[in-house]
Each structure stands twice: as structure tokens, then as C-alpha cells.
Amino acid sequence: MSTTPLCDHVSQIPSEILSEIFLSSIDDPMDDPRDVEHTIYRPLIISHISRYCRDVALSTPRLWSRLFLPISSSISYHGHNIQAQTEIAEAWLARSASCPLQLHISWAEKSTATSHPVLDSIIRHSIRWSRVSLYLPPTAFSSLTPIKGNLPLLQDLSLGCNDLTLTSVSGNPYTTFHLAPELRSFECIDISPFQFLLPYNQITSLPLCCLSIPECLELQNRCTHLSSAMFILGLGGTTLDLFRPISSPSMRQAVFTTSHRSTFVDLNPLLQHCTYPNLSSFQLSNFKVSPAPDLPGFLSRAPLLTTLDIQKVTLSDRNLLDCIRETPNLMVLRVVEEMERWRNSILFSEDVLHAMTFPSSHPESHQASGNALLPNLQHINLSLIHTSAAAFLSMVESRSFDPTFHGPDDNVNEGVSMLRSIELDVQHWSESSVGIWTRTLTGSDSAACIDGIGVEERLERLRDRGLDINVDVKKRNSQLSL
Secondary structure: OOOOHHHHHHOOOOHHHHHHHHHHOOOOOOOOOOHHHHHHHHHHHHOOOOHHHHHHHHOOHHHHOEEEEEOOOOOEEOOEEHHHHHHHHHHHHHHOOOOOEEEEEEOOOOOOOOOOHHHHHHHOOHHHEEEEEEEEOHHHHHHHHHHOOOOOOOOEEEEEEOOHHHHOOOOOOEOOOOOOOOOOEEEEEOOOHHHEOOOHHHOOEEEEEEEEHHHHHHHHHHOOOOOEEEEEEEOOOOOOOOOOOEEOOOOOEEEEEEOOOOOOOOOHHHHHHEEOOOOOEEEEEEEOOOOOOOHHHHHHOOOOOOEEEEEEEOOOHHHHHHHHHOOOOOOEEEEEOOHHHOOOOOOOOHHHHHHHOOOOOOHHHHHHHOOOOOOOOOEEEEEEEOOOHHHHHHHHHHHOOOOOOOOOOOOOOOOOOOOOEEEEEEEEOOHHHHHHHHHHHOOOOHHHOEOOEOHHHHHHHHHHOOOEEEEEEEEOOEEEEO
């Protein structure tokens, strides 16, 4: 390792400060293959800058306590053969000393192997497992048996499988993770959560679970303290005879979605049986079978809901209005259209915009009526199709009150929240429609002009009031931005 002027300057930095600088360089989420760089290549590069840097790096165990490592049973994979993969794992385990471990081991190739040298290495350090993701062939899960009862620090667990046959339970469930006193978060990818026996009453978070609707109900029945969950619902999976109502008072955030293989799942049975009285955020995405029969009723049983996110769901504008009427406390609304339906339908139509438009800019009128839609709305994210700027701007202006306005009792906008931000995507399918919207948004459309004030000036006036507005006019495969 040669000494350069830069290295001379680095050697002037106290080791404690340099150690923190090194740690900040790898402080990235471990959620994609690029983390090979964060957890392997960066520490290696740092330790080869100079002898001083190497000494500091090797005396910083936390620098080596995170490992994102693709493995394989083939001769070479991701540039490393089995021996190299094992040497990397052993080096990181040794250099991390007694630090809690964050591990992401991904065995992406299909294999019938029952074990791997890298798995054998990390198993010997299971008492230090803290956050662990294991994506393995189905035959390899049995090799994890030695860690049972040796997981005192495990908090977050993610399990995945590269063989879709394990989306349903096969044989007796593994009891490997049943004794994990600190486990709070569990996710399963392309594998049934019931393939493993877990301490369900401890789990508060399900970041991602692929399962059927009966399994979703059963999992909620077992996880009695669940506060956040993302359920990726499919047509298959284990058939469980459980369709009794599920009430989850601890649930605060929920996402119901599907994979690209199962967009025709009928969500209504799940909506009908689930009640989340303290739910604050709900996202629904990628459903081609309309949830309209049961969605408004589901939302009505979530009186504290403040964020509603609907993306690519088969609904009509009337269905959307029914949902909005059941969510009076919303502060955040996001609506993204279903792409395949854009040519023939409009979800966030002008009728919806008119229904959301306050008849007066004075807040006391809405307090008196008590029936204004979404009086607390602060943030909107919409995709609009062939909807006029006039209807949109009128709705926004009716909700963007002058902050200097005082009611009769000198209460400033009491009971009604002024809009704070708007993200608007205007979608089109032809050059002509893009041109129409572009002209409209630049102020030449007479319907969008009031007392000679065009669209641009109306937008600027709203921005002057503190409203953050971003409008994009898009054509499929091209984009025009304001």
C-alpha cells in the first residue's frame, strides 16, 4: 500500500472520526442486488486505501456486520465460486466480532442441494442474527435446524423460495424460528407463511407476504398484535376453512395488492371479513375484479383513516365517490388510474371534482353544512384522463383559503385544512389530446379563465398562497411537463 499526499491527509483524521465516515458510506438499505457493492466492495476498497485506513477498518466491527451475498451450488456465480463465497462469509463473520448481524443470503438458482458452506458458516453465528433475509431452494431450509433456540437477537426475518411449489404448505411446518423472543417483523416471498411455525403473537409487522385470501385471514387471526402489513394476494395457496370476521384494533397501516400473475383476485371476501378500527393508512392496488361491493363498507369501519391510496383498481367514478363519502377524515388521497381502462373510462371524473368542490371559500359555511367531502384534505396525488383544467382548478381554489381570512369569532379557518400539496399527472393517448391539454394549461382555454385570469396565473396565485403544485402532462411513451 503506497503512501500518497491524500493518504497523508487521511492519516491526520482521528481514528474514531474516520471510523464513523467509513460506516456512513455503507449505511444503505439492504433491499436489492446493488447491496453487494455496499456490503462487500466498499469495505474492501476502504481497507485498501492505506495501511492506516486498513487498521481503522479492521478495528471497526460494524463495518463488517452487514453482508449481502449471492450464493450458488454451481462452480461460479456472480464472479465468485463456492470457495470464494465461503471465504467472504467467514471473513465478514470474523471481522464483525460480537456485533449483531444483518445478513441477506440469496440462492437464486434452482437446486436440490440440502445445504451450502455459506449457510453452515452463518448458522454457527445464529446467536448474533439481528436482521436476516434468506432466499433459498426448498430443500435447503432443513439445514437451518441447528439455529432453533439460538436466536436471542433476531428482530426481522425475511424468507423466500425460488420454487413456487412451496406457495402451499408441504408436510409439517419447520419449527426453526419458533423460539425467537425478539422477533417482531416477518415477511415471506413466494412461499407460504404457514411453512414455518412462528411466534405469531410477537409479530407486529408483515412487510410483505404472498398468500391467498383464506391464508391472509388466518395469518391475521394468529398475529394478534399486527400493526402494519402488505399482503400480496394470489389465487392459489392453502385452503383454510376460516371466513369468520377478523377485527384487528392494532392495525395502523395496510396494503392489499396482487402480483402480475393474479390481478383477477376477488378482494371482496377479504374486505367483507376485515375490520381495522384504528387504521390510519390504506393502499389498494392492482385489482381487475372490482372491490366496489365491499370497499365502502370496509372503509366505513376505519373511522380514523387519514391516507387512502388507490392504484390501478377497477372502480367507476361513482364507486370512488362512495369510498370518499366513507372517509371524512382523509388528509392524503392518491388515485392512479388502471392503464387498460384509460381509453374507455375515467375514475377521477369531472363529477368527482365537482363533488369535492366547496361551494364557498369561507370555512364557516362548510362547518355549518357538515356534509362537505373531505374537509381535512391536505395532500392530493391524482392521474387525470381528459379532465378539464377548469374543473380541477375550481376544486383546488375552493379548498385553498386565504390564510389571513378570519371567521366571525376571529378563528382562522377553524375546522377546515387548507391544501398543502398537489401532484397531478394528466394522461393522454393521442398527440391531439396532448395539444389540447397543453394549450389549456397554458391559459388559452376560455373555460379555465375567470375574469380574464388564465390557468397559468391561477396556478401562480395558488402557489403564492403556499400550495405546492406539480402538474405533468403526459402522453404514453412521452411526456410534457409544466
